Amino acid sequence: MVRRWLVALTLFALVASLVPGALAAKPFEGVRVVILSASDGAPGYKIISPYIPQFEQETGAKVEFTEMSQGVLHAKMATVLAARSAEVDLFWTWSGFTAEFAYAGLFKDMTDKVSQAEMDDLVPGAMEAVTYKNRVYGLPKFFSIRSFYYNKRMFAEAGLDPTRAPRTWDEFVDAAKKTTNARQGRWGVLHDYGSNNSLLINFQEHLVLTGGRLFDDKDNILFNNELGVEALQRVVDLNKMGVVDPASFGIGEGPVKRARWIKGNNAMEWGWAADYTMSLDPAISSIVDQVAVGLIPGIRVRSGALTGSEGYALSAFGKNEKAAIDFLKFMTRANVQKDMTLRTGWYPVRKSVFGDPDLTKGNPLMLSAKLQSQYPTYRFAAPYTNEVNDLLGPQLLAAIKGEKSAKRALDDAAAQIRPVVEKYKTR
Amino acid sequence: MTIAVPPRAPRRHIRIDRLLCYGALIGIVALFLAPVVWIIITSFQPYALLTSVPPKIDLRAVEIQNYKDLLGDAIFRRAFVTTTVVTFGATLMVLLVAVPAGYAVGRLQFHGKASYLFSILAMQFGPAIAFLIPLFIMMRRFGLVDTHLGLMLVFLVFVAPVGVWLLRGFFEVLPPHLERAARIDGASRFRAFYQVILPLATAGVWATAIVAFIGIWGDLLVPLALSFSRAVTLTVVASAFAGEQNVNYGGAAAAAVLSAFPSVLLALIFRRYLVRGLTEGAIKQ
């Protein structure tokens, strides 16, 4: 008798425990969303992957998130495209990838899936990462723009005012000369000429400061005009003065440059938000609380900056489009974005989050990013980004090393790049 | 054979000579092992020590955090399982294909043997990169992209020819007429191969297995091109640590140690077979 009751009770308990789950029907129960991503950040500073369990719990979907290097990711995207494979739902992207793969037909236009209200709250510099020719192919994971960083201690030691960032190019050059002491291994400027990619980024940064452009909207080459030559000439001159850290020739853009920066041998650089965030971590940084932020000193304009936002784009062949879009929207939610910014220091993609007092309090970066965004911004993106990278990079380096004049180097690059770009024009 | 050399008083081996020889060998071994030792040390050090200049080693600061992080990472764990499954599976498949074929080319006479051997050799030398795009398209057709089976098949394609070539040498050196004797005793051709010859060539089978294992375990190009998520292997995960975007030195070191460990361990255990396999395979060509 007791046994029978016990059985009934157990059964009841089982059913009762199942009911709430059944009531709150999860929209994507059993759906597998495959995301191929470039690095999501250093351990402890992961950007979006920490929120995946929450998304899985809410929707019932199973997310397979794989990280790889950008080069590997690009290769994989190529193979997926070649095979029109349905295995992947979302790809990591930045504006260059978006241009290339939207043009190639790997990314799916989802412009009509984003309402005007949503659009109005998204930061334009972030949407850049997932937009090509005014069509939207995904949503951004963070907003990124370069800022000017300088080492207050080194400024003070060189007799410069540590509370004032250089405002003009001449002031910048002057500060670079004063803070350089080659014998002690101290250098005014840290650049990144170590890879084709970083060389091009460095050149673009100077281009925006002269008001130049790499290409016009019709894919015609602009980078060897007088603005382009001036931009490159400034880099060449800086190197001639001996104020650039020679390590710059060995390091690429990103974390390796950051690792160099936080060793405290360089007075100035311009870089992404993480360059500042990492400098605050006493476990790895020897310049804690020594870094100040300012506007990037302009050449022909007051200031200007490169943007570098990242996001995820929808695969044209994926089979779980609804769940994938749901993930994109989840990722850009205000609370997710706020938490992400608090943890990692990358800027949020929502205007409404940008003004959140919790974020601006005690963090000069948020304000400076907002300020910097008011000046011209630029990031070259075209279907032929990769080829331009690898053809322009070596010529830029040749000029910086003094093997060629700036004009000659850019003309040579133009001659090599023109036929490549032609192929993309005739569709 | 006579050699025209002027007669000279025979020199005795003096002890110094031998000591020098030992010294040189110890130095060489130290040089070859130093990078391995250094990466192992690195993998157990906290970031602050790794980034000190000059490098510091503090045995009291040894920590296993890098390994904890790595093993806590679902992608790494999955890659480890994938690599293990694919490598064992593919090695087994290589043996199943290469042992009979190696026996045939080693001990049987048949039409087209020369061109068959030629194509096997060509396959061995052909750069994998030329095959990857077409292979990917084929794998796609069969629904094998990003699957364990797909990777195993592609490895089979690349490694089986090496196996055949290797095993041929091992079968060839066995005394002739063994089969005939077995046939006279009433064994079928297959039994003569399976029960008489094969047991005599086990060293070759082991050698092939270990050579195949190490080759497959360490390959980057194939999984780089043919898998994206479920079938990503350790080498791909490790290569991500080498990206420009990485300064997680301790994590990279731990990933390096863990992805090399099974391969190195097996190489040491099956050292004798490995050495025989490599030398036979190369010299018998």
Next chain:
Amino acid sequence: MPRAAARAGARRPSRLDRARRWFASEQLFALLLIGPMLAILLIFGAFPILYSLVVSLFEWKLNIPRPPVFTGFGNYLRLFSDPVFVSSLGKTLYYSVLTVGGTVALGLVIALLLDRDDIKGRGLVLAALIIPWAVPRVVGGLLWKWIYDGNYGIFNAVLLQLGIIDQYQWWFGQSPWLGLTLVGLTQIWRDTPFSVMLFLAGLQSVPVHLHKAAMMDGASGLQRFRFITLPSMRFVLLAVVVLQTTWALKTFDLVYVLTGGGPANKTMLTYLYVYRQAFSYLDVGYGSAMAYVVTLLVFVVAFGYYRIAGRMG
């Protein structure tokens, strides 16, 4: 010659007879055994090779949504005017000479040291040497990348300690030849153990009595090496040179991890450039043409060896 023909003529019927029997038994059995391997060669070997050949005759970029255009040998002609490709050939040549020379010289020295009768612990040394060889190439690359690191690398620390440099250097940011040499050192580190194994096997097959006889004639160690050891090792030597050369031509993992071909394409080896064309620029037509040229190079080396070996053996 006439005698052979006469013999063949005389034995024709029995030979035919035998062939028939042979076909029914051994031929069929052999076919059965090589069947799976043959199928793999035909399906996964022949098809991709032919497919690549066809693709190499087309202008086909995966990231341009346009059907492939037939260009005949256009892609092959383009190779000669591609400065990166042309310079990559020179760099690959340098890299091959460096790594082949390094692995052969170092391998020979180690093998000779190990071959001495009065040396104990040969097994131990060999076991230690197997470790670098069993480390996957990518991992080898990772390991050396860390050693060469410009911020924290121990290579810098050691050179600084020795007073050779006065500041940490970014080794791969300097001359391309230095960069390639450092990548080459990594390959030498990893592949020399293989040469050692082969040379040791070769040395042990040198007839002992020859050495004894020469020693009685009063030959010096160097003379014995020159006149006895080297001639009987020529086959092994050739095998090592050819295998190392094909590996050098096919170097991918190491340079991919250590330099990625940079900075500014200056350490771009041909094989890596093929990968770059196919998987980075998605130019599968041009990439396939390049892959064919590399394949041809490897085959020239491999079959040159095959011929020489045939003449020698």
